[in-house]
Amino acid sequence: MKKIDQKIVGYDVVTPEKKAAQAQKDAQAKIEQMHESVERAEMLIGSTYKIKTPMSEHAMYVTINDMILNEGTEHEVRRPFEIFINSKNMEHYQWVVALTLLISAVFRKGGDITFIVDELSAVFDPQGGYFKRGGKFMPSLVAEIGDVVEKHLKMIGMIKDDGLDEHQQKLIAEKRAQYEAAAAPKVNDSASTNGEFPADAHLCKKCNTKAAIIMDGCLTCLNCGDSKCS
Missing domain, CATH: 3.90.1010 (Sufe protein. Chain: A)
Structure with missing residues:
Protein backbone atom coordinates (compact mmCIF):
# COMPACT_ATOMS: atom_id res chain seq x y z
CA MET A 1 0.00 0.00 0.00
CA LYS A 2 1.29 3.47 -0.91
CA LYS A 3 0.54 6.46 1.29
CA ILE A 4 -0.65 9.59 -0.55
CA ASP A 5 0.65 12.69 1.21
CA GLN A 6 -0.13 15.20 -1.55
CA LYS A 7 -3.33 16.71 -2.81
CA ILE A 8 -4.98 14.72 -5.59
CA VAL A 9 -5.51 16.99 -8.59
CA GLY A 10 -6.66 14.33 -11.06
CA TYR A 11 -6.79 10.62 -11.77
CA ASP A 12 -7.03 8.15 -14.62
CA VAL A 13 -8.08 4.54 -14.81
CA VAL A 14 -5.39 2.31 -16.35
CA THR A 15 -7.14 -0.17 -18.65
CA PRO A 16 -5.51 -3.15 -20.41
CA GLU A 17 -5.78 -1.20 -23.69
CA LYS A 18 -3.89 1.76 -22.23
CA LYS A 19 -1.24 -0.56 -20.81
CA ALA A 20 -0.74 -2.13 -24.26
CA ALA A 21 -0.56 1.29 -25.93
CA GLN A 22 2.02 2.50 -23.41
CA ALA A 23 4.06 -0.68 -23.86
CA GLN A 24 4.04 -0.17 -27.62
CA LYS A 25 5.10 3.46 -27.16
CA ASP A 26 7.97 2.39 -24.91
CA ALA A 27 9.03 -0.23 -27.46
CA GLN A 28 9.01 2.37 -30.24
CA ALA A 29 11.23 4.62 -28.12
CA LYS A 30 13.80 1.81 -27.87
CA ILE A 31 14.00 1.29 -31.66
CA GLU A 32 17.47 2.23 -32.84
CA GLN A 33 17.53 4.71 -35.73
CA MET A 34 20.47 5.82 -37.87
CA HIS A 35 21.89 9.14 -36.68
CA GLU A 36 25.22 10.93 -36.34
CA SER A 37 25.86 9.54 -32.84
CA VAL A 38 25.61 5.89 -33.87
CA GLU A 39 29.02 4.29 -33.41
CA ARG A 40 30.53 2.21 -36.16
CA ALA A 41 30.01 -1.50 -35.52
CA GLU A 42 32.94 -3.92 -35.42
CA MET A 43 31.65 -5.53 -38.61
CA LEU A 44 29.63 -4.01 -41.44
CA ILE A 156 18.15 -2.88 -48.95
CA GLY A 157 14.56 -1.63 -49.20
CA MET A 158 15.03 2.12 -48.69
CA ILE A 159 13.70 2.85 -52.19
CA LYS A 160 10.71 0.95 -53.50
CA ASP A 161 11.47 -0.77 -56.79
CA ASP A 162 8.25 -0.27 -58.76
CA GLY A 163 9.43 -2.20 -61.78
CA LEU A 164 7.09 -3.11 -64.62
CA ASP A 165 3.69 -4.61 -63.95
CA GLU A 166 2.39 -7.67 -65.79
CA HIS A 167 0.50 -5.57 -68.35
CA GLN A 168 3.59 -3.50 -69.22
CA GLN A 169 5.76 -6.60 -69.54
CA LYS A 170 3.20 -8.18 -71.88
CA LEU A 171 2.99 -4.99 -73.98
CA ILE A 172 6.77 -4.77 -74.33
CA ALA A 173 7.00 -8.45 -75.30
CA GLU A 174 4.32 -7.98 -77.97
CA LYS A 175 5.93 -4.83 -79.39
CA ARG A 176 9.34 -6.49 -79.50
CA ALA A 177 7.96 -9.55 -81.28
CA GLN A 178 6.20 -7.34 -83.84
CA TYR A 179 9.33 -5.29 -84.45
CA GLU A 180 11.58 -8.33 -84.86
CA ALA A 181 9.08 -9.95 -87.23
CA ALA A 182 8.93 -6.82 -89.38
CA ALA A 183 12.72 -6.46 -89.41
CA ALA A 184 13.46 -10.13 -90.12
CA PRO A 185 13.65 -9.80 -93.95
CA LYS A 186 16.31 -7.11 -93.66
CA VAL A 187 20.03 -7.88 -93.61
CA ASN A 188 20.66 -7.81 -89.84
CA ASP A 189 19.84 -4.11 -89.76
CA SER A 190 18.06 -4.72 -86.51
CA ALA A 191 20.96 -6.53 -84.89
CA SER A 192 21.50 -5.27 -81.39
CA THR A 193 24.68 -3.43 -80.58
CA ASN A 194 24.31 -4.00 -76.84
CA GLY A 195 22.71 -7.46 -76.80
CA GLU A 196 19.36 -6.16 -75.57
CA PHE A 197 17.80 -3.58 -77.89
CA PRO A 198 17.80 -2.89 -81.66
CA ALA A 199 20.78 -0.96 -83.01
CA ASP A 200 18.53 1.70 -84.55
CA ALA A 201 16.58 2.30 -81.33
CA HIS A 202 16.09 5.87 -80.12
CA LEU A 203 16.84 7.27 -76.68
CA CYS A 204 13.83 7.05 -74.37
CA LYS A 205 13.35 10.33 -72.52
CA LYS A 206 11.66 8.59 -69.60
CA CYS A 207 14.25 5.93 -68.64
CA ASN A 208 17.29 7.35 -70.53
CA THR A 209 17.81 4.05 -72.33
CA LYS A 210 18.41 3.66 -76.06
CA ALA A 211 15.49 1.29 -76.46
CA ALA A 212 12.66 3.27 -78.11
CA ILE A 213 11.45 1.98 -81.47
CA ILE A 214 8.85 3.29 -83.92
CA MET A 215 5.87 0.95 -84.15
CA ASP A 216 2.74 1.89 -86.10
CA GLY A 217 4.01 5.45 -86.34
CA CYS A 218 4.49 5.72 -82.58
CA LEU A 219 7.65 5.72 -80.46
CA THR A 220 7.54 2.89 -77.90
CA CYS A 221 10.25 2.02 -75.38
CA LEU A 222 11.20 -1.66 -75.08
CA ASN A 223 12.78 -1.03 -71.69
CA CYS A 224 10.17 0.84 -69.64
CA GLY A 225 7.10 0.55 -71.87
CA ASP A 226 6.64 4.31 -72.31
CA SER A 227 4.64 5.12 -75.44
CA LYS A 228 3.27 8.33 -76.91
CA CYS A 229 0.28 6.43 -78.24
CA SER A 230 -0.89 5.07 -74.92
Missing part, protein backbone atom coordinates in the same frame (compact mmCIF):
# COMPACT_ATOMS: atom_id res chain seq x y z
CA ILE A 45 27.94 -5.74 -44.36
CA GLY A 46 29.26 -4.46 -47.69
CA SER A 47 28.31 -4.63 -51.36
CA THR A 48 30.74 -3.75 -54.15
CA TYR A 49 29.61 -2.52 -57.58
CA LYS A 50 31.77 -2.26 -60.70
CA ILE A 51 31.58 0.81 -62.96
CA LYS A 52 33.21 0.53 -66.39
CA THR A 53 32.93 3.60 -68.58
CA PRO A 54 34.27 4.41 -72.06
CA MET A 55 35.96 7.41 -70.46
CA SER A 56 38.68 5.31 -68.83
CA GLU A 57 40.43 2.00 -69.45
CA HIS A 58 40.33 1.30 -65.70
CA ALA A 59 37.17 0.25 -63.90
CA MET A 60 35.89 1.97 -60.79
CA TYR A 61 34.69 -0.04 -57.79
CA VAL A 62 32.05 1.39 -55.44
CA THR A 63 31.66 -0.27 -52.03
CA ILE A 64 28.75 0.62 -49.74
CA ASN A 65 28.84 -0.71 -46.17
CA ASP A 66 25.62 -1.10 -44.16
CA MET A 67 24.77 -1.34 -40.48
CA ILE A 68 22.12 -3.71 -39.16
CA LEU A 69 19.90 -1.81 -36.72
CA ASN A 70 17.65 -3.57 -34.16
CA GLU A 71 19.19 -6.90 -35.14
CA GLY A 72 17.13 -9.95 -34.24
CA THR A 73 13.90 -7.99 -33.71
CA GLU A 74 10.85 -7.31 -35.87
CA HIS A 75 12.26 -3.81 -36.41
CA GLU A 76 15.52 -5.03 -37.97
CA VAL A 77 16.61 -2.81 -40.86
CA ARG A 78 19.71 -2.42 -42.99
CA ARG A 79 20.95 1.14 -43.42
CA PRO A 80 23.96 2.52 -45.38
CA PHE A 81 26.79 3.80 -43.20
CA GLU A 82 29.71 4.59 -45.51
CA ILE A 83 30.87 4.48 -49.13
CA PHE A 84 34.29 3.90 -50.71
CA ILE A 85 35.31 4.37 -54.35
CA ASN A 86 38.51 2.81 -55.67
CA SER A 87 40.22 2.73 -59.07
CA LYS A 88 43.67 2.44 -60.61
CA ASN A 89 42.88 5.67 -62.43
CA MET A 90 44.09 8.51 -60.20
CA GLU A 91 42.79 11.25 -62.49
CA HIS A 92 39.65 11.83 -60.42
CA TYR A 93 41.19 11.00 -57.02
CA GLN A 94 40.66 14.40 -55.38
CA TRP A 95 36.96 14.84 -56.09
CA VAL A 96 36.25 11.13 -55.59
CA VAL A 97 37.62 11.29 -52.03
CA ALA A 98 35.58 14.44 -51.35
CA LEU A 99 32.44 12.77 -52.76
CA THR A 100 32.84 9.65 -50.60
CA LEU A 101 33.23 11.77 -47.46
CA LEU A 102 30.11 13.81 -48.26
CA ILE A 103 27.95 10.82 -49.19
CA SER A 104 29.09 8.93 -46.06
CA ALA A 105 28.16 11.96 -43.93
CA VAL A 106 24.68 12.00 -45.50
CA PHE A 107 24.30 8.25 -44.82
CA ARG A 108 25.15 8.70 -41.14
CA LYS A 109 22.82 11.68 -40.80
CA GLY A 110 19.89 9.26 -40.97
CA GLY A 111 16.32 9.98 -41.96
CA ASP A 112 15.29 10.05 -45.60
CA ILE A 113 18.61 10.08 -47.45
CA THR A 114 17.16 8.99 -50.80
CA PHE A 115 17.34 12.59 -52.11
CA ILE A 116 21.05 12.08 -52.75
CA VAL A 117 20.20 9.84 -55.73
CA ASP A 118 18.41 12.70 -57.50
CA GLU A 119 21.21 15.13 -56.69
CA LEU A 120 23.94 12.89 -58.13
CA SER A 121 21.87 11.86 -61.15
CA ALA A 122 21.33 15.51 -62.09
CA VAL A 123 25.07 16.16 -62.62
CA PHE A 124 25.95 16.58 -66.31
CA ASP A 125 29.46 16.41 -67.77
CA PRO A 126 30.10 19.44 -70.03
CA GLN A 127 32.11 17.16 -72.33
CA GLY A 128 29.09 14.90 -72.81
CA GLY A 129 27.81 11.70 -71.30
CA TYR A 130 27.96 8.10 -72.49
CA PHE A 131 25.88 4.96 -72.90
CA LYS A 132 26.55 2.18 -70.42
CA ARG A 133 26.11 -1.48 -71.25
CA GLY A 134 22.42 -2.14 -71.84
CA GLY A 135 21.84 1.16 -73.62
CA LYS A 136 21.15 3.40 -70.60
CA PHE A 137 22.49 6.92 -71.00
CA MET A 138 24.64 8.37 -68.24
CA PRO A 139 25.11 12.17 -68.34
CA SER A 140 28.28 11.92 -66.20
CA LEU A 141 30.43 9.64 -64.08
CA VAL A 142 28.90 11.23 -60.97
CA ALA A 143 25.44 10.32 -62.29
CA GLU A 144 26.51 6.69 -62.64
CA ILE A 145 27.71 6.70 -59.03
CA GLY A 146 24.23 7.98 -58.19
CA ASP A 147 22.79 5.10 -60.22
CA VAL A 148 24.83 2.66 -58.10
CA VAL A 149 23.60 4.29 -54.88
CA GLU A 150 20.00 4.01 -56.14
CA LYS A 151 20.51 0.34 -57.00
CA HIS A 152 21.88 -0.29 -53.49
CA LEU A 153 19.07 1.57 -51.72
CA LYS A 154 16.54 -0.48 -53.69
CA MET A 155 18.37 -3.66 -52.69
Whole structure:
Protein backbone atom coordinates (compact mmCIF):
# COMPACT_ATOMS: atom_id res chain seq x y z
CA MET A 1 0.00 0.00 0.00
CA LYS A 2 1.29 3.47 -0.91
CA LYS A 3 0.54 6.46 1.29
CA ILE A 4 -0.65 9.59 -0.55
CA ASP A 5 0.65 12.69 1.21
CA GLN A 6 -0.13 15.20 -1.55
CA LYS A 7 -3.33 16.71 -2.81
CA ILE A 8 -4.98 14.72 -5.59
CA VAL A 9 -5.51 16.99 -8.59
CA GLY A 10 -6.66 14.33 -11.06
CA TYR A 11 -6.79 10.62 -11.77
CA ASP A 12 -7.03 8.15 -14.62
CA VAL A 13 -8.08 4.54 -14.81
CA VAL A 14 -5.39 2.31 -16.35
CA THR A 15 -7.14 -0.17 -18.65
CA PRO A 16 -5.51 -3.15 -20.41
CA GLU A 17 -5.78 -1.20 -23.69
CA LYS A 18 -3.89 1.76 -22.23
CA LYS A 19 -1.24 -0.56 -20.81
CA ALA A 20 -0.74 -2.13 -24.26
CA ALA A 21 -0.56 1.29 -25.93
CA GLN A 22 2.02 2.50 -23.41
CA ALA A 23 4.06 -0.68 -23.86
CA GLN A 24 4.04 -0.17 -27.62
CA LYS A 25 5.10 3.46 -27.16
CA ASP A 26 7.97 2.39 -24.91
CA ALA A 27 9.03 -0.23 -27.46
CA GLN A 28 9.01 2.37 -30.24
CA ALA A 29 11.23 4.62 -28.12
CA LYS A 30 13.80 1.81 -27.87
CA ILE A 31 14.00 1.29 -31.66
CA GLU A 32 17.47 2.23 -32.84
CA GLN A 33 17.53 4.71 -35.73
CA MET A 34 20.47 5.82 -37.87
CA HIS A 35 21.89 9.14 -36.68
CA GLU A 36 25.22 10.93 -36.34
CA SER A 37 25.86 9.54 -32.84
CA VAL A 38 25.61 5.89 -33.87
CA GLU A 39 29.02 4.29 -33.41
CA ARG A 40 30.53 2.21 -36.16
CA ALA A 41 30.01 -1.50 -35.52
CA GLU A 42 32.94 -3.92 -35.42
CA MET A 43 31.65 -5.53 -38.61
CA LEU A 44 29.63 -4.01 -41.44
CA ILE A 45 27.94 -5.74 -44.36
CA GLY A 46 29.26 -4.46 -47.69
CA SER A 47 28.31 -4.63 -51.36
CA THR A 48 30.74 -3.75 -54.15
CA TYR A 49 29.61 -2.52 -57.58
CA LYS A 50 31.77 -2.26 -60.70
CA ILE A 51 31.58 0.81 -62.96
CA LYS A 52 33.21 0.53 -66.39
CA THR A 53 32.93 3.60 -68.58
CA PRO A 54 34.27 4.41 -72.06
CA MET A 55 35.96 7.41 -70.46
CA SER A 56 38.68 5.31 -68.83
CA GLU A 57 40.43 2.00 -69.45
CA HIS A 58 40.33 1.30 -65.70
CA ALA A 59 37.17 0.25 -63.90
CA MET A 60 35.89 1.97 -60.79
CA TYR A 61 34.69 -0.04 -57.79
CA VAL A 62 32.05 1.39 -55.44
CA THR A 63 31.66 -0.27 -52.03
CA ILE A 64 28.75 0.62 -49.74
CA ASN A 65 28.84 -0.71 -46.17
CA ASP A 66 25.62 -1.10 -44.16
CA MET A 67 24.77 -1.34 -40.48
CA ILE A 68 22.12 -3.71 -39.16
CA LEU A 69 19.90 -1.81 -36.72
CA ASN A 70 17.65 -3.57 -34.16
CA GLU A 71 19.19 -6.90 -35.14
CA GLY A 72 17.13 -9.95 -34.24
CA THR A 73 13.90 -7.99 -33.71
CA GLU A 74 10.85 -7.31 -35.87
CA HIS A 75 12.26 -3.81 -36.41
CA GLU A 76 15.52 -5.03 -37.97
CA VAL A 77 16.61 -2.81 -40.86
CA ARG A 78 19.71 -2.42 -42.99
CA ARG A 79 20.95 1.14 -43.42
CA PRO A 80 23.96 2.52 -45.38
CA PHE A 81 26.79 3.80 -43.20
CA GLU A 82 29.71 4.59 -45.51
CA ILE A 83 30.87 4.48 -49.13
CA PHE A 84 34.29 3.90 -50.71
CA ILE A 85 35.31 4.37 -54.35
CA ASN A 86 38.51 2.81 -55.67
CA SER A 87 40.22 2.73 -59.07
CA LYS A 88 43.67 2.44 -60.61
CA ASN A 89 42.88 5.67 -62.43
CA MET A 90 44.09 8.51 -60.20
CA GLU A 91 42.79 11.25 -62.49
CA HIS A 92 39.65 11.83 -60.42
CA TYR A 93 41.19 11.00 -57.02
CA GLN A 94 40.66 14.40 -55.38
CA TRP A 95 36.96 14.84 -56.09
CA VAL A 96 36.25 11.13 -55.59
CA VAL A 97 37.62 11.29 -52.03
CA ALA A 98 35.58 14.44 -51.35
CA LEU A 99 32.44 12.77 -52.76
CA THR A 100 32.84 9.65 -50.60
CA LEU A 101 33.23 11.77 -47.46
CA LEU A 102 30.11 13.81 -48.26
CA ILE A 103 27.95 10.82 -49.19
CA SER A 104 29.09 8.93 -46.06
CA ALA A 105 28.16 11.96 -43.93
CA VAL A 106 24.68 12.00 -45.50
CA PHE A 107 24.30 8.25 -44.82
CA ARG A 108 25.15 8.70 -41.14
CA LYS A 109 22.82 11.68 -40.80
CA GLY A 110 19.89 9.26 -40.97
CA GLY A 111 16.32 9.98 -41.96
CA ASP A 112 15.29 10.05 -45.60
CA ILE A 113 18.61 10.08 -47.45
CA THR A 114 17.16 8.99 -50.80
CA PHE A 115 17.34 12.59 -52.11
CA ILE A 116 21.05 12.08 -52.75
CA VAL A 117 20.20 9.84 -55.73
CA ASP A 118 18.41 12.70 -57.50
CA GLU A 119 21.21 15.13 -56.69
CA LEU A 120 23.94 12.89 -58.13
CA SER A 121 21.87 11.86 -61.15
CA ALA A 122 21.33 15.51 -62.09
CA VAL A 123 25.07 16.16 -62.62
CA PHE A 124 25.95 16.58 -66.31
CA ASP A 125 29.46 16.41 -67.77
CA PRO A 126 30.10 19.44 -70.03
CA GLN A 127 32.11 17.16 -72.33
CA GLY A 128 29.09 14.90 -72.81
CA GLY A 129 27.81 11.70 -71.30
CA TYR A 130 27.96 8.10 -72.49
CA PHE A 131 25.88 4.96 -72.90
CA LYS A 132 26.55 2.18 -70.42
CA ARG A 133 26.11 -1.48 -71.25
CA GLY A 134 22.42 -2.14 -71.84
CA GLY A 135 21.84 1.16 -73.62
CA LYS A 136 21.15 3.40 -70.60
CA PHE A 137 22.49 6.92 -71.00
CA MET A 138 24.64 8.37 -68.24
CA PRO A 139 25.11 12.17 -68.34
CA SER A 140 28.28 11.92 -66.20
CA LEU A 141 30.43 9.64 -64.08
CA VAL A 142 28.90 11.23 -60.97
CA ALA A 143 25.44 10.32 -62.29
CA GLU A 144 26.51 6.69 -62.64
CA ILE A 145 27.71 6.70 -59.03
CA GLY A 146 24.23 7.98 -58.19
CA ASP A 147 22.79 5.10 -60.22
CA VAL A 148 24.83 2.66 -58.10
CA VAL A 149 23.60 4.29 -54.88
CA GLU A 150 20.00 4.01 -56.14
CA LYS A 151 20.51 0.34 -57.00
CA HIS A 152 21.88 -0.29 -53.49
CA LEU A 153 19.07 1.57 -51.72
CA LYS A 154 16.54 -0.48 -53.69
CA MET A 155 18.37 -3.66 -52.69
CA ILE A 156 18.15 -2.88 -48.95
CA GLY A 157 14.56 -1.63 -49.20
CA MET A 158 15.03 2.12 -48.69
CA ILE A 159 13.70 2.85 -52.19
CA LYS A 160 10.71 0.95 -53.50
CA ASP A 161 11.47 -0.77 -56.79
CA ASP A 162 8.25 -0.27 -58.76
CA GLY A 163 9.43 -2.20 -61.78
CA LEU A 164 7.09 -3.11 -64.62
CA ASP A 165 3.69 -4.61 -63.95
CA GLU A 166 2.39 -7.67 -65.79
CA HIS A 167 0.50 -5.57 -68.35
CA GLN A 168 3.59 -3.50 -69.22
CA GLN A 169 5.76 -6.60 -69.54
CA LYS A 170 3.20 -8.18 -71.88
CA LEU A 171 2.99 -4.99 -73.98
CA ILE A 172 6.77 -4.77 -74.33
CA ALA A 173 7.00 -8.45 -75.30
CA GLU A 174 4.32 -7.98 -77.97
CA LYS A 175 5.93 -4.83 -79.39
CA ARG A 176 9.34 -6.49 -79.50
CA ALA A 177 7.96 -9.55 -81.28
CA GLN A 178 6.20 -7.34 -83.84
CA TYR A 179 9.33 -5.29 -84.45
CA GLU A 180 11.58 -8.33 -84.86
CA ALA A 181 9.08 -9.95 -87.23
CA ALA A 182 8.93 -6.82 -89.38
CA ALA A 183 12.72 -6.46 -89.41
CA ALA A 184 13.46 -10.13 -90.12
CA PRO A 185 13.65 -9.80 -93.95
CA LYS A 186 16.31 -7.11 -93.66
CA VAL A 187 20.03 -7.88 -93.61
CA ASN A 188 20.66 -7.81 -89.84
CA ASP A 189 19.84 -4.11 -89.76
CA SER A 190 18.06 -4.72 -86.51
CA ALA A 191 20.96 -6.53 -84.89
CA SER A 192 21.50 -5.27 -81.39
CA THR A 193 24.68 -3.43 -80.58
CA ASN A 194 24.31 -4.00 -76.84
CA GLY A 195 22.71 -7.46 -76.80
CA GLU A 196 19.36 -6.16 -75.57
CA PHE A 197 17.80 -3.58 -77.89
CA PRO A 198 17.80 -2.89 -81.66
CA ALA A 199 20.78 -0.96 -83.01
CA ASP A 200 18.53 1.70 -84.55
CA ALA A 201 16.58 2.30 -81.33
CA HIS A 202 16.09 5.87 -80.12
CA LEU A 203 16.84 7.27 -76.68
CA CYS A 204 13.83 7.05 -74.37
CA LYS A 205 13.35 10.33 -72.52
CA LYS A 206 11.66 8.59 -69.60
CA CYS A 207 14.25 5.93 -68.64
CA ASN A 208 17.29 7.35 -70.53
CA THR A 209 17.81 4.05 -72.33
CA LYS A 210 18.41 3.66 -76.06
CA ALA A 211 15.49 1.29 -76.46
CA ALA A 212 12.66 3.27 -78.11
CA ILE A 213 11.45 1.98 -81.47
CA ILE A 214 8.85 3.29 -83.92
CA MET A 215 5.87 0.95 -84.15
CA ASP A 216 2.74 1.89 -86.10
CA GLY A 217 4.01 5.45 -86.34
CA CYS A 218 4.49 5.72 -82.58
CA LEU A 219 7.65 5.72 -80.46
CA THR A 220 7.54 2.89 -77.90
CA CYS A 221 10.25 2.02 -75.38
CA LEU A 222 11.20 -1.66 -75.08
CA ASN A 223 12.78 -1.03 -71.69
CA CYS A 224 10.17 0.84 -69.64
CA GLY A 225 7.10 0.55 -71.87
CA ASP A 226 6.64 4.31 -72.31
CA SER A 227 4.64 5.12 -75.44
CA LYS A 228 3.27 8.33 -76.91
CA CYS A 229 0.28 6.43 -78.24
CA SER A 230 -0.89 5.07 -74.92
